[in-house]
Amino acid sequence: xxxxxxxxxxxxxxxxxxxxxxxxxxxxxxxxxxxxxxxxxxxxxxxxxxxxxxxxxxxxxxxxxxxxxxxxxxxxxxxxxxxxxxxxxxxxxxxxxxxxxxxxxxxxxxxxxxxxxxxxxxxxxxxxxxxxxxxxxxxxxxxxxxxxxxxxxxxxxxxxxxxxxxxxxxxxxxxxxxxxxxxxxxxxxxxxxxxxxxxxxxxxxxxxxxxxxxxxxxxxxxxxxxxxxxxxxxxxxxxxxxxxxxxxxxxxx
Amino acid sequence: xxxxxxxxxxxxxxxxxxxxxxxxxxxxxxxxxxxxxxxxxxxxxxxxxxxxxxxxxxxxxxxxxxxxxxxxxxxxxxxxxxxxxxxxxxxxxxxxxxxxxxxxxxxxxxxxxxxxxxxxxxxxxxxxxxxxxxxxxxxxxxxxxxxxxxxxxxxxxxxxxxxxxxxxxxxxxxxxxxxxxxxxxxxxxxxxxxxxxxxxxxxxxxxxxxxxxxxxxxxxxxxxxxxxx
Numbered sequence: 351x352x353x354x355x356x357x358x359x360x361x362x363x364x365x366x367x368x369x370x371x372x373x374x375x376x377x378x379x380x381x382x383x384x385x386x387x388x389x390x391x392x393x394x395x396x397x398x399x400x401x402x403x404x405x406x407x408x409x410x411x412x413x414x415x416x417x418x419x420x421x422x423x424x425x426x427x428x429x430x431x432x433x434x435x436x437x438x439x440x441x442x443x444x445x446x447x448x449x450x451x452x453x454x455x456x457x458x459x460x461x462x463x464x465x466x467x468x469x470x471x472x473x474x475x476x477x478x479x480x481x482x483x484x485x486x487x488x489x490x491x492x493x494x495x496x497x498x499x500x501x502x503x504x505x506x507x508x509x510x511x512x513x514x515x516x517x518x519x520x521x522x523x524x525x526x527x528x529x530x531x532x533x534x535x536x537x538x539x540x541x542x543x544x545x546x547x548x549x550x551x552x553x554x555x556x557x558x559x560x561x562x563x564x565x566x567x568x569x570x571x572x573x574x575x576x577x578x579x580x581x582x583x584x585x586x587x588x589x590x591x592x593x594x595x596x597x598x599x600x601x602x603x
Numbered sequence: 604x605x606x607x608x609x610x611x612x613x614x615x616x617x618x619x620x621x622x623x624x625x626x627x628x629x630x631x632x633x634x635x636x637x638x639x640x641x642x643x644x645x646x647x648x649x650x651x652x653x654x655x656x657x658x659x660x661x662x663x664x665x666x667x668x669x670x671x672x673x674x675x676x677x678x679x680x681x682x683x684x685x686x687x688x689x690x691x692x693x694x695x696x697x698x699x700x701x702x703x704x705x706x707x708x709x710x711x712x713x714x715x716x717x718x719x720x721x722x723x724x725x726x727x728x729x730x731x732x733x734x735x736x737x738x739x740x741x742x743x744x745x746x747x748x749x750x751x752x753x754x755x756x757x758x759x760x761x762x763x764x765x766x767x768x769x770x771x772x773x774x775x776x777x778x779x780x781x782x783x784x785x786x787x788x789x790x791x792x793x794x795x796x797x798x799x800x801x802x803x804x805x806x807x808x809x810x811x812x813x814x815x816x817x818x819x820x821x822x823x824x825x826x827x828x829x830x831x832x
Contacts (some may be wrong), residue, residue: 351792353736353770390817395736421624426772426815443618448815449776471660473732473774519732519774550730573730603736603770 420446467517532558660696695809
């Protein structure tokens with residue numbers, strides 16, 4: 351039986367982890383390889399690196415970071431943040447990333463997703479969707495860009511369906527109205543998107559406790575759950591997350 | 604014993620670095636005297652002691668690339684005539700089949716009779732691709748041939764001592780349907796039975812990605828490097 355994936359997400363700035371696990375016994379908390387090793391050992395099913403490097407020059411460092419991690423940690427790696435060209439995707443994949451997540455570039459030019467899937471294969475193209483309640487107050491959710499500040503008027507569910515048609519292999523869905531709140535995923539949004547597409551959906555945004563992770567799957571119908579802070583700050587371990595899943599009847603590795 | 608060479612075939616189909624790194628990592632950890640090289644040169648295939656065929660993307664594209672690179676004849680010579688241990692990964696495993704039906708009908712290597720067909724979406728909630736960690740159950744049949752039994756050298760590690768199946772990381776939308784049951788060495792369940800491992804003689808193919816399957820996958824790669832079929 352296929353297992354529900356638990357995916358820790360690490361923020362990377364200029365090749366260094368700026369938001370990651372913070373244990374006393376860690377020698378260099380900013381070292382992505384060390385972070386990845388810890389999570390691999392803890393049973394993480396996959397790792398997601400979000401490159402938050404603001405400058406263009408800093409971008410190449412993520413390639414080297416992926417090379418370093420992929421040489422020592424043998425679980426799937428997804429890299430996202432500022433990806434807008436096919437060569438950039440190729441470089442990341444050649445460095446050892448298994449998937450890349452495309453966000454703003456997809457909104458700006460949906461054909462980019464089609465091209466990326468054609469050139470590199472659907473299996474490595476994740477489309478990241480940041481969504482929250484529609485600004486005009488009407489029913490449903492819309493896509494936001496620029497860290498949730500800029501509404502686009504694009505319906506989130508329709509967008510997910512379109513991205514799947516364009517060749518996305520997976521959707522990384524972040525509930526923007528929940529991100530950082532610790533109130534749990536936006537479950538109606540997660541369910542609406544998960545049920546609308548045939549490809550897997552990763553739920554993200556708002557996880558504050560283990561029950562939230564469970565609900566993402568049982569009520570949100572997500573194939574995988576992504577979380578950052580609850581793991582990094584040692585509130586919960588991956589093992590505890592898996593324990594909670596298991597107890598709720600969600601299959602885990 | 605002279606140092607062996609393990610060749611990962613580079614035919615323009617996907618990322619080979621992770622596969623190479625995983626073999627290197629495991630060779631180092633388990634003190635296996637094995638050079639890992641990535642190459643697209645026929646003479647390297649002829650010289651190799653072990654051959655790995657990875658693969659990502661569409662069946663037809665991969666087959667075309669392999670053909671265009673002029674690698675099929677040296678591969679057949681190495682694997683079929685010289686009986687060099689062979690491991691196919693993902694589409695590299697699917698290419699062992701007689702044919703694939705992804706975006707048209709394409710001939711495969713036909714080393715293991717069968718065809719590569721789409722995974723059937725048996726229920727509306729079944730996601731395609733089959734992506735993530737799944738258990739692989741070793742095939743047990745009445746009167747099983749040695750290579751089919753889980754006593755298979757490479758696959759010994761694939762079943763833990765307590766008999767529990769191990770998990771491996773899968774990403775695929777098409778699956779290998781073997782013509783003969785005795786070529787199926789491992790199965791997974793995903794709304795249907797999905798062939799996870801095929802093999803005969805010196806040939807082994809895995810649908811999942813051992814290079815991305817943490818310790819379970821690395822153990823399998825280690826077994827392959829020590830295998831003397």
